[in-house]
Amino acid sequence: MIRSFKRIRYLGFVTLFLEACNGFVQPKPIGMLRLEYPNPKYKKISDIYPFDFEINQNAILKKSAKIAPDIYYPDMNATLYLSYVKVENNIDSLLNDAYKLPRKHMIKAEEIPEKVFISNVHKVYGTLFSVVGNAASQLQFFLTDSTRSFLVGSLYFYSRPYYDSIMPAAKYIERDVVQLIETLRWKN
Numbered sequence: 001m002i003r004s005f006k007r008i009r010y011l012g013f014v015t016l017f018l019e020a021c022n023g024f025v026q027p028k029p030i031g032m033l034r035l036e037y038p039n040p041k042y043k044k045i046s047d048i049y050p051f052d053f054e055i056n057q058n059a060i061l062k063k064s065a066k067i068a069p070d071i072y073y074p075d076m077n078a079t080l081y082l083s084y085v086k087v088e089n090n091i092d093s094l095l096n097d098a099y100k101l102p103r104k105h106m107i108k109a110e111e112i113p114e115k116v117f118i119s120n121v122h123k124v125y126g127t128l129f130s131v132v133g134n135a136a137s138q139l140q141f142f143l144t145d146s147t148r149s150f151l152v153g154s155l156y157f158y159s160r161p162y163y164d165s166i167m168p169a170a171k172y173i174e175r176d177v178v179q180l181i182e183t184l185r186w187k188n
Helices: 002-020 091-103 163-183
Strands: 042-045 051-056 060-062 070-073 078-086 109-111 114-119 124-130 137-144 149-157
Touching: 042 163, 051 163, 070 163, 078 163, 091 124, 091 137, 091 149, 114 163, 124 163, 137 163, 149 163
Parallel strands: none
Antiparallel strands: 042 051, 060 070, 070 078, 078 149, 114 124, 124 137, 137 149
């Protein structure tokens, strides 16, 4: 009697399991994440800083006690932190530090491609690092004239760094950073 009850219960579980796996697939509703950002319009920033550059009009320039401002993107909840240092026979250590910073993200990054920028006319030389992966900072760059000025920038989002989620915003801001790099002019 007990054996037959166990067999019936076993057959009941097997039947329930097979019914649950009947192969009927319910289609998911059509829907995709759609992030749209406005086309960037740039304005020239010529202020008390030792350099001029252009930023997106949708970004907010945050002045601080530092020599360089921070650039805040309210729609994306992100900030591009800028730091300016005078070169005083220490260009080697500044470059070494600038290359070390992206390497700190190698633990979480899948890759860190580099874009080199050289403008002999305006004496602007630098590298942009695009961090691919779930790292804390998605973009980092440095710019220098190699004799007097050195500018470093890092992009941080105020959210968990899930690359798939923040990638559209990071790519949008990367365009702005390239614009900043290409329009940067050192003041004498």
